[in-house]
């Protein structure tokens with residue numbers, strides 16, 4: 001790719017046209033995928049138009065709900081749970097949309113929709129809207145940060161996030177060389193040195209955590225490992241926070257457990273809709289490779305042990321302790 005050119009996810013997307021000059025003028029790094037430095041952070045070039053378009057054009061409503069995550073922290077799971085819990089009076093669980101479509105089609109990713117020129121679909125959604133974002137809290141448009149909307153933030157052990165992202169990267173880039181050139185340990189150490197997209201995992205978490213200090217009743221913090229350990233209790237916390245608590249009758253009828261099962265890794269990853277699609281090839285573009293199956297891998301805690309050396313894992317844990325120290329957020 002010529003230096004300065006912007007890769008096209010969708011040629012005709014308005015945000016791309018609008019941001020082309022700005023993006024082309026930003027510092028670029030081509031070592032893995034092209035990334036550009038914007039507002040103090042490195043962003044994949046392919047997602048930046050959507051981020052800028054969201055900042056310029058998105059208008060939040062006070063009753064919006066945002067599902068915020070660092071990539072690979074459990075976004076797919078969170079989307080499925082939030083969608084299932086808030087729409088439970090509309091759909092029988094035995095014939096639920098999540099059995100037919102992927103969670104990413106049930107809850108739209110804000111910057112991705114803008115990236116594809118589909119922001120009007122976001123505008124047309126009835127209130128209360130549920131939207132997802134990977135954007136850092138500090139780069140959210142004022143209309144989100146300043147509005148009264150609720151945010152559910154899900155975080156995960158950074159070691160497992162790195163490992164999950166590493167596997168995903170191999171799929172997205174579609175090259176076998178990627179794994180050889182960028183083994184997990186190297187990716188993790190680079191992350192510890194601040195070389196990452198979407199900021200570091202720690203800065204991402206802390207941004208939302210600090211915002212929560214100011215609006216504790218509007219920002220709910222969930223942790224992937226705790227959700228695995230106690231899915232029903234965490235689902236109930238989320239339902240309470242979203243203003244749709246389970247009634248005693250629903251609880252007695254086993255509704256909480258049914259939603260947990262519907263959204264479980266084993267259930268969702270086993271559905272035909274979430275199986276690898278045959279038209280995906282190693283030569284595919286990033287978009288083609290983002291098939292539903294790529295959002296499901298193991299769905300466990302601690303897979304880092306199979307991919308990361310003990311020394312690098314220790315370094316990552318030290319970073320986590322250092323970064324979170326004094327924040328009130330415990331690891």
Ligand SMILES: Nc1ncnc2c1ncn2[C@@H]1O[C@H](COP(=O)(O)OS(=O)(=O)O)[C@@H](OP(=O)(O)O)[C@H]1O
Pocket residue numbers: 069070071072073074075076077160163164165167263264265266268295296297298299300303
């Ligand atoms: N239902 C459910 N339950 C538990 N875990 C799940 C579920 N769905 C997806 N996953 C696991 O989440 C990891 C993918 O993270 P994200 O969904 O955040 O990816 S993305 O940012 O939307 O691309 C990825 O983790 P790893 O398995 O460790 O790679 C997925 O397997």
